[in-house]
Amino acid sequence: MTALISLRGVQKYYGTYHALRGIDLDIKAGEFFSLLGPSGCGKTTLLRTIAGFEGLSDGTLKIDGKDMSGVPANLRPTNMVFQSYAIFPHLSVAENVAFGLRKSSMSKKEKSAAVKEALDMVGLGGFGGRASHALSGGQRQRVALARALILKPKVLLLDEPLSALDKKMREQMQVELIRLQRQVGITFILVTHDQEEALVMSDRIAVMFEGEIGQMDDPETLYRAPNSRRVAEFIGKMNFLTGVVTTDGGTVSVDVAGLGRAELPASQVPQGTVPGKVSIGIRPETLAILFDGETTQRRVVDATVSEVVYYGDMTYYDVRIAGVESALTISMKNLIGRPVLDVGAKTKVIWDERSLVLLPA
Amino acid sequence: MARFRWGQSEGGRAALLMAPPFAYALLLLAVPLLAIILFSFWTQDFMDVNTTFTLDNYREIITQPIYGLLLQRSLYVSGCVTIVTVLLAYPIAYFVSFHVDPSRKSIWLFLITIPFWTSYLIRVFLWKVILGYNGVVNSGLMGLGVIDEPLTFILYNVNAVIITLAHAFAPFAILPIFVALEKIDRSLLEASQDLGETRLSTFFRVTLPLSMPGLVAAVLIVFIPTIGDYVTPELMGGAGGKLIANMIQTQFLALNNAPLGAALALVAMICVTAISLLFVFLNRRWLRGRS
Numbered sequence: 001m002t003a004l005i006s007l008r009g010v011q012k013y014y015g016t017y018h019a020l021r022g023i024d025l026d027i028k029a030g031e032f033f034s035l036l037g038p039s040g041c042g043k044t045t046l047l048r049t050i051a052g053f054e055g056l057s058d059g060t061l062k063i064d065g066k067d068m069s070g071v072p073a074n075l076r077p078t079n080m081v082f083q084s085y086a087i088f089p090h091l092s093v094a095e096n097v098a099f100g101l102r103k104s105s106m107s108k109k110e111k112s113a114a115v116k117e118a119l120d121m122v123g124l125g126g127f128g129g130r131a132s133h134a135l136s137g138g139q140r141q142r143v144a145l146a147r148a149l150i151l152k153p154k155v156l157l158l159d160e161p162l163s164a165l166d167k168k169m170r171e172q173m174q175v176e177l178i179r180l181q182r183q184v185g186i187t188f189i190l191v192t193h194d195q196e197e198a199l200v201m202s203d204r205i206a207v208m209f210e211g212e213i214g215q216m217d218d219p220e221t222l223y224r225a226p227n228s229r230r231v232a233e234f235i236g237k238m239n240f241l242t243g244v245v246t247t248d249g250g251t252v253s254v255d256v257a258g259l260g261r262a263e264l265p266a267s268q269v270p271q272g273t274v275p276g277k278v279s280i281g282i283r284p285e286t287l288a289i290l291f292d293g294e295t296t297q298r299r300v301v302d303a304t305v306s307e308v309v310y311y312g313d314m315t316y317y318d319v320r321i322a323g324v325e326s327a328l329t330i331s332m333k334n335l336i337g338r339p340v341l342d343v344g345a346k347t348k349v350i351w352d353e354r355s356l357v358l359l360p361a
Numbered sequence: 362m363a364r365f366r367w368g369q370s371e372g373g374r375a376a377l378l379m380a381p382p383f384a385y386a387l388l389l390l391a392v393p394l395l396a397i398i399l400f401s402f403w404t405q406d407f408m409d410v411n412t413t414f415t416l417d418n419y420r421e422i423i424t425q426p427i428y429g430l431l432l433q434r435s436l437y438v439s440g441c442v443t444i445v446t447v448l449l450a451y452p453i454a455y456f457v458s459f460h461v462d463p464s465r466k467s468i469w470l471f472l473i474t475i476p477f478w479t480s481y482l483i484r485v486f487l488w489k490v491i492l493g494y495n496g497v498v499n500s501g502l503m504g505l506g507v508i509d510e511p512l513t514f515i516l517y518n519v520n521a522v523i524i525t526l527a528h529a530f531a532p533f534a535i536l537p538i539f540v541a542l543e544k545i546d547r548s549l550l551e552a553s554q555d556l557g558e559t560r561l562s563t564f565f566r567v568t569l570p571l572s573m574p575g576l577v578a579a580v581l582i583v584f585i586p587t588i589g590d591y592v593t594p595e596l597m598g599g600a601g602g603k604l605i606a607n608m609i610q611t612q613f614l615a616l617n618n619a620p621l622g623a624a625l626a627l628v629a630m631i632c633v634t635a636i637s638l639l640f641v642f643l644n645r646r647w648l649r650g651r652s
């Protein structure tokens with residue numbers, strides 16, 4: 001299958017500032033793709049080069065097999081939902097949505113039907129006559145979506161479209177965006193710095209750092225097997241320990257400081273692992289507290305609770321373990337009958353080799 | 362007790378704050394205006410003013426063709442000045458807003474106001490020097506061999522008045538247009554291009570409509586005061602370039618007929634107000650409130 005969007009060795013300089021440092025990227029048709037990364041890593045820049053608002057300093061960009069160098073934004077098969085939504089204040093909602101239809105061959109009647117359909121699709125049916133300044137943030141966002149989707153672009157580019165919304169609204173719009181994307185079948189490229197949003201919505205995620213892609217994978221792989229410490233730090237919560245890898249024939253084992261020695265199953269050994277010091281990541285939910293009266297087949301280690309953060313459905317414990325430099329965070333579901341421990345409580349922590357994520361030291 | 366509440370309530374405080382400027386405006390605007398209105402219904406009896414109410418002044422303005430002619434010419438000149446000024450001001454404002462490095466914008470605006478550093482009168486005389494029979498333009502063109510004898514259509518006529526006034530009012534037109542352009546969210550222009558418009562069509566579909574409030578303000582700021590200007594036509598207009606304001610001045614001073622002058626002033630003012638209101642009305646869709 002050929003890629004709808006394909007970038008090769010894309011470089012971008014702003015003056016002397018090196019904003020994109022060699023991006024290679026293939027995005028398939030119909031994919032929901034996210035660009036995730038900390039502020040200033042170049043996500044917007046990458047999106048804007050795809051849209052045609054920024055030229056490339058080097059490299060190639062192809063959309064649908066066609067080279068895009070010299071093709072201005074208005075002639076590209078992409079449409080963008082801007083972070084500020086960029087709703088035209090002098091036009092009504094319907095006029096905003098119809099903005100891009102000027103050159104289309106549709107009749108007046110067909111156009112207004114298309115506008116109505118687009119507004120219905122984003123749940124704004126009946127808002128067409130509204131002045132655009134009389135809209136809430138969420139409504140503006142929907143108008144921006146309808147305005148782009150009505151043109152049936154090959155690719156829809158979304159620059160942090162949800163960041164201006166409150167948490168409830170954001171979660172609701174996430175679900176709606178996923179539904180819309182499935183419904184229209186258009187390729188979505190979403191820029192976000194919210195890792196949870198990226199995990200929830202995407203088929204694939206590229207994690208960017210300082211103008212480079214650190215890792216590109218589906219959400220589950222990204223979460224389960226980050227390929228570097230910075231990716232692991234950026235996606236979800238992660239405890240970091242040190243360890244020493246030893247290989248003995250086909251088996252790889254690791255001696256984790258404070259926890260002990262464990263043999264790693266082959267699926268958990270990244271390619272190119274060599275004996276020596278490594279960094280080890282452990283997700284909070286892959287550890288557990290052994291509560292009184294519970295038993296386990298997994299390994300346990302003594303610990304002292306140093307911090308308790310209660311979230312309602314979950315409780316996050318920070319525990320100290322002899323031989324481990326920093327506290328380990330453990331998340332526990334607040335199941336029926338399970339107590340919430342106090343700071344200072346002596347307890348046992350359950351772990352096993354499946355908790356361990358090997359990272360380059 | 363009542364006065365205490367007066368100063369405390371929202372409206373009361375507003376009234377207190379408004380009172381001094383309101384009194385000032387009343388004194389400087391309303392009182393002279395009322396005086397003019399009153400005068401226009403009186404008549405001049407040699408050295409005295411006859412204060413019996415009469416419409417004679419207005420009757421004379423309507424029956425004597427000279428006044429209508431002057432008023433027409435005034436409106437024509439003001440209209441031309443407005444069009445020329447705004448058409449020249451828009452590209453300048455556009456350039457400063459869109460193509461000047463943000464850190465340099467204030468110095469550009471500063472430079473634009475330079476013409477104001479000299480007195481109005483001196484600027485008018487400078488234009489005389491430039492446009493005169495032996496002026497800069499004529500000697501330059503003759504020196505280059507473009508023309509054999511001096512051009513005469515550039516001084517002491519309506520054209521000279523238009524050129525001089527357009528120059529004098531340029532900054533007044535540039536600034537409101539610049540402010541309106543500055544307020545346009547640049548992502549709107551990108552959104553327009555993203556939706557398939559070229560740069561040129563983006564200008565007509567987004568930039569121009571969004572800058573209309575500034576454009577309307579510029580038109581009014583230039584149009585309204587040029588009707589009342591009498592210095593430039595006096596100095597630059599020659600015999601055929603005199604305007605209604607010159608006539609008003611003549612009535613008040615040379616002919617010592619303040620009532621007729623007052624009536625002329627009122628008629629001119631009503632014309633300007635009517636045209637301005639019509640203009641604002643025609644542009645009302647661009648001036649609606651927005652967030």
Ligand SMILES: Nc1ncnc2c1ncn2[C@@H]1O[C@H](COP(=O)(O)OP(=O)(O)OP(=O)(O)O)[C@@H](O)[C@H]1O
Pocket residue numbers: 014015017019037038039040041042043044045046193
């Ligand atoms: N027009 C520009 N001129 C110079 N530098 C720029 C320009 N636009 C962006 N940059 C720089 O390029 C880098 C990447 O910017 P970009 O806007 O792509 O970041 P981002 O990943 O979208 O960040 P955020 O999450 O904060 O939006 C930043 O360091 C920024 O300062």
Ligand SMILES: [Mg+2]
Pocket residue numbers: 043044045
């Ligand atoms: Mg950004």
